[in-house]
Amino acid sequence: xxxxxxxxxxxALVWQLLLAGLxxxxxxxxxxxxxxxxxxxxxxxxxxxxxxxAWLGLLAMLVMAVCGASYLCTxxxxxxxxxxxxxxxxxxxxxxxxxxxxxxAHEAWGTWWEWDPRLTSAFVMWCIFCGVLxxxxxxxxxxxxxxxxxxxxILGALDVPLVVMATRWFRGLHPVAPQMDxxxxxxxxxxxxxxxxxxGWVVHHRRQQIALEQLAMRLQLQTEPE
Amino acid sequence: MLAQFWWIIQKDLMSELRGRRSWPAMLVLGIxxxxxxxxxxxxxxxxxxxxxxxxxxxAVFFAGMTAVDRSxxxxxxxxxxxxxxxxxxxxxxxxxxxxxxxxxxLLALSAVLIPLFFVLGEQPLWRHAGELAQIAVLACPxxxxxxxxVSALAIGSGRGGSPLVLVVLPLVIPVVLxxxxxxxxxxxxxxxxxxxxxxQMLAAFAVIFTTAGTLLFEFAIED
Numbered sequence: 001x002x003x004x005x006x007x008x009x010x011x012a013l014v015w016q017l018l019l020a021g022l023x024x025x026x027x028x029x030x031x032x033x034x035x036x037x038x039x040x041x042x043x044x045x046x047x048x049x050x051x052x053x054a055w056l057g058l059l060a061m062l063v064m065a066v067c068g069a070s071y072l073c074t075x076x077x078x079x080x081x082x083x084x085x086x087x088x089x090x091x092x093x094x095x096x097x098x099x100x101x102x103x104x105a106h107e108a109w110g111t112w113w114e115w116d117p118r119l120t121s122a123f124v125m126w127c128i129f130c131g132v133l134x135x136x137x138x139x140x141x142x143x144x145x146x147x148x149x150x151x152x153x154i155l156g157a158l159d160v161p162l163v164v165m166a167t168r169w170f171r172g173l174h175p176v177a178p179q180m181d182x183x184x185x186x187x188x189x190x191x192x193x194x195x196x197x198x199x200g201w202v203v204h205h206r207r208q209q210i211a212l213e214q215l216a217m218r219l220q221l222q223t224e225p226e
Numbered sequence: 227m228l229a230q231f232w233w234i235i236q237k238d239l240m241s242e243l244r245g246r247r248s249w250p251a252m253l254v255l256g257i258x259x260x261x262x263x264x265x266x267x268x269x270x271x272x273x274x275x276x277x278x279x280x281x282x283x284x285a286v287f288f289a290g291m292t293a294v295d296r297s298x299x300x301x302x303x304x305x306x307x308x309x310x311x312x313x314x315x316x317x318x319x320x321x322x323x324x325x326x327x328x329x330x331x332l333l334a335l336s337a338v339l340i341p342l343f344f345v346l347g348e349q350p351l352w353r354h355a356g357e358l359a360q361i362a363v364l365a366c367p368x369x370x371x372x373x374x375x376v377s378a379l380a381i382g383s384g385r386g387g388s389p390l391v392l393v394v395l396p397l398v399i400p401v402v403l404x405x406x407x408x409x410x411x412x413x414x415x416x417x418x419x420x421x422x423x424x425x426q427m428l429a430a431f432a433v434i435f436t437t438a439g440t441l442l443f444e445f446a447i448e449d
């Protein structure tokens with residue numbers, strides 16, 4: 001077992017403080033620094049959460065595909081732990097995308113939901129996350145679960161270009177690269193960076209938790225009487 | 227290699243012809259769904275043109291999956307699945323043979339359901355026959371590719387007939403949506419002007435999913 005030194009703990013603490021500072025800065029910028037939009041008012045600030053979580057949902061799907069392919073090539077469960085952590089975090093991000101998008105749509109379009117190409121494709125991606133997690137949860141053998149997840153994750157990632165290009169290929173209500181005030185744009189980029197680092201931190205810690213769960217299960221099996 | 231490929235296709239088609247294991251159930255389910263939708267289609271002609279494509283392709287998907295889901299069930303139930311895996315052919319060839327059989331099944335289903343939906347929806351079928359054939363030929367391979375791979379995964383995971391099939395729908399939604407939109411354009415007489423991008427999308431998904439299936443099949447059928 002790896003021994004955790006004082007130095008490692010200090011580095012982790014510094015990283016966590018830095019991350020907390022970045023997140024607090026992102027919230028401050030989104031709520032107070034960015035100017036209020038002329039037509040939508042404060043409701044437009046949802047964008048500073050909506051766009052980063054939407055991007056992270058797509059990133060999670062790509063991470064799943066890479067980890068799935070790596071598992072299929074190496075058969076190391078370490079890759080599957082990353083896969084599961086990314087899948088769960090991606091599901092959360094896509095759920096947040098749908099919720100924040102719905103709130104924004106209510107203010108901008110006067111409706112909670114519209115079968116717009118981008119909204120539909122985001123919903124499809126949410127269904128894929130649900131499907132992958134459901135299938136994995138039904139399989140007891142870790143290697144079978146890893147294999148099923150990897151195959152479905154790679155297939156799911158093939159839908160990502162459709163989600164990304166939905167607003168460019170098909171006409172819909174969802175805005176495509178709208179003109180923004182420079183302060184708004186920088187705030188959005190800063191929020192994107194802060195949330196991406198936070199996502200990486202969440203995935204990393206969830207991966208460690210999964211590894212510990214699997215270790216505990218193995219130890220339990222070893223110590224149980226025949 | 228090619229001989230074994232044709233042999234697997236011939237075996238599956240012959241076995242279906244003699245045993246009638248899944249195609250009759252698929253066709254009956256499709257017809258029942260079409261009739262139920264037909265009963266509910268008490269709409270104005272323009273509204274009917276709007277919804278016909280979506281209902282048609284959902285019926286093809288749900289009925290078709292009953293046959294695609296059982297792609298490997300016969301071998302599994304009759305205890306010759308291990309024998310199939312020992313055939314001197316690559317897993318990709320086995321996948322392509324099963325995919326072709328499933329594509330034929332879905333095309334047969336479309337050949338029954340498209341006229342039925344058009345008759346029930348009171349739309350002229352012959353005017354759009356060529357366009358509809360084009361849509362079916364591009365949509366069915368994509369549906370069959372994902373269905374075949376997931377069906378193999380269900381058998382490989384030891385969970386035949388499991389809820390794995392539920393994940394097929396979100397994966398193939400782009401194909402179902404594109405086919406439905408193409409059908410709507412055909413019914414409304416706008417096929418030639420506006421369907422190009424949707425047809426390209428159907429063709430792209432057919433190629434992408436079939437290639438992915440051929441590459442991933444080896445991992446899906448592992449014990």
